[in-house]
Amino acid sequence: MKKISIIGIGPGGYEDMTIRAVRAIKECDVIAGYTLYLSLIMDLIGDKETVCTQMRGEVERCRRALALAESGKHVGLISSGDAGIYGMAGLMLTLLADHPDIDSEVIPGVSACQSGGALLGAPLSHDFAVISLSDLLTPIELIEKRLSAAAEADLAIVLYNPGSHKRSDYLKKACDIILGYRSADTVCGLTRNISRDDQSHQIVSLSELREMTVDMTTTVFIGNSQTTVTGGHIVTPRGYRL
């Protein structure tokens, strides 16, 4: 069977995978993915053939998945979170366009904005924007324009890839842009290492967020002007009359 299933496995724990993702992994002949993500689902993979590539090896990983599918195998390409949100689906489908004989499917999963949001409460219960601070593949000017627009329109904002060693001041710059439109006491949240043993979450103000240290395991939430902390949870209200 020439097929590639592009599978979002959620934050990493078995509990947050969908039934469809678990079944697909079991059905595949070969599992391809970034080494760290494969290690999270080793119990499901069992003794299946695997293709591991390192971070930033995305194009190579997809090409190897294609070659295996062309040889008649059903390949499961693993993406953390949702395969369609900063995941492998876009790149894999682009390369698949030259291989119409290979069947494909995209299996959605719980993304960090959802698993992190659930830990914090309900920060995304109204309109929101999802923006990555990584300028590896996106001009920084476009990222800044999107941050300004989302802040001005009072959208709640989720920041993916908020920082790394090379981009230690990006979160501070993002907060400065947002502070141009939103008050310093805007309710914000951070989640780290979701679904791992050292998972944590924290509620801070926008001015406090500006001073925080973040890394690639952090997801950042910035409330809109109506977002509150209630009962220890972040809630962005929809407007129900109580």
Added chain:
Amino acid sequence: MKKISIIGIGPGGYEDMTIRAVRAIKECDVIAGYTLYLSLIMDLIGDKETVCTQMRGEVERCRRALALAESGKHVGLISSGDAGIYGMAGLMLTLLADHPDIDSEVIPGVSACQSGGALLGAPLSHDFAVISLSDLLTPIELIEKRLSAAAEADLAIVLYNPGSHKRSDYLKKACDIILGYRSADTVCGLTRNISRDDQSHQIVSLSELREMTVDMTTTVFIGNSQTTVTGGHIVTPRGYRL
């Protein structure tokens, strides 16, 4: 056990539920939800006690869940999609703030932007905004401001609640706003009745989208300026060099 689990069940089919959501439903004493959503998971609910309320009965539903939890029960409050994205989590957590003796948890699930996005390909593989066109609880001026901002900043856009009988021209108005910033041939997509027998999806241009009829089961996707149709799928590229 005084507890409320706020459970996102995804688009409605068993396959797209998370392991955690299935387990929680099995563990609860009582299941509360909108009648239609409970009907989708009757096999899981079995002969458990249920509390069904109609559409727009959200506040009453939460108050009944609270009363049941106060009586010592573990209540599962069902939300379609993700409980934190236009779901029940925000309202329920707000009401729970006055009941610190009741334990709670939010269980995320696959939202329509993800299940619909996976059907269409990968329309949300780069930064995006999620905006509801329902003005039941939100001033229409704020919705329009958010549409303008997202369009100007070249964010991909997902529209929830794009239309109903009373709001038959809202999608047209939204397209007109977006057409002020984005070309008429911008790649767009629609999904209908996701995970039901009559599930469908369609790829259209922004000018064609303007003329479409939509209802409450439709989710609308508007690509950014780089979004393409490739191999029959919508792909919003992240910028990988191939």
